[in-house]
Amino acid sequence: MIFKQLFDKASCTFTYLLADFDSKETLFIDPVDNHIDDYLALLEQYNLKLKYSFETHVHADHITASGLLRQTTGAKTGIGLHCRAGTADYQLEGDETFNLGSSTIKTIATPGHTAGSMSFLWKDKLFTGDTLFIGGCGRTDFQNGNAGDLFDSVTKKIFTLPGETLVYPGHDYKGNFVSCVYQEKTSNPRLSGKTRDEFIEIMDKLNLPVPKLINEAVPANLYCGIDEEEALQIADSSEFSQSNKDRRGVQGVINQAKQQVKQVDLATAKKMIQADDVIILDVREKNEFELGFIENAIHIPRGEIKTTVESLIPANSKDKSILIYCASGNRSALAGQIMQDLGFSNVTSLVGGYNAWKKDY
Ligand SMILES: [Fe+2]
DSSP: OEEEEEEEEETTEEEEEEEETTTTTTEEOOBGGGGGGHHHHHHTTOOOOEEEEEEESSOOOBBBBBBHHHHHOOEEEEEEEOOOOTSSEEEEEEOOOEETTTTTEEEEOOOOTTTTEEEETTTTTEEEEOOTTBBBOOOOOOSOOOOHHHHIIIIITTTOTTTTEEEEEEESSSSSOOOEEHHHHOOOTTTOOHHHHHHHHHHHHHHOOOOOTTHHHHHHTTTTSSSSSSHHHHHHSHHHHHTTTTOOOOHHHHHHHHHSSEEHHHHHHHHHTTTTTTEEEEOOHHHTTOOOOOOOEEOGGGGGHHHHHHSSSSSGGGEEEEEOOSSSSSSSHHHHHHHHTTTTOOOEEEEEEHHHHHHHO
């Protein structure tokens, strides 16, 4: 196996890379968007195949890189059903199993910090997100959190695992990296030896400030960090950029894609279509496509291009003109980059996307 514990200093978030040594199949847990380049470099360094990118919950303090990873590698995203992040590929309910080569990841529903919080068990390692920290636990006062549920999740599901099970939390603010079930059961000041009512009282009295990024991060993460125009618009807003100067994440990747992929305006796109020598590719999600599309467009959601394009666009069309559109022109630029990587030499992205097209008709 290959196992990495990565750390985002800005939000004190741990991200985990889990990989099966033989098959190279890999899972990220809780990736952070402005580290996307590091993640891609790691995958390349160890020649890994990213199969999944899962979230322990919808985060309020950082934006996930899951959507970007899906876009770049074709990895499937997963998150708790009750997080209501509808664009994730897997809506997890607990007790599911996923394979990385011959090893298995088990999902455990651990509501409390948020209603949709999940923990993941892989071999002797448990990834607890914000359900259980080393010597603490996540807050329960927003996102449908519930202190009683958190107490039940920890005492009935986590503390019943073998004591030597290693506990890898979603955050640590004190320089700790790993603990184990026995250690938390016997010494976690919030939970060890406490009754349910005592725990609820402790949580009720915390009076924590609202996380700085909550208004930006939560809506964006509901779309896997990037998978909807809404998330991109949030990332575009000047308020967001100012609050997060160093972010190379969403906006940086999009800007780079726009430089690399030829951008065409609506008038040019129409001429291309009229000349009838263009393949039109719609890269929006299924629910958006179903509400309307440009006639004759081939539909491949951006996250599925790598795995699907060969079956829908013949290999002998690699030098043919391909006009890509999404809702507003961000995802299509990213998709254009993927198409170029796949060897399509003549791709263009429609500025303003389907929104501009629709306005004109
Ligand atoms: Fe959280």
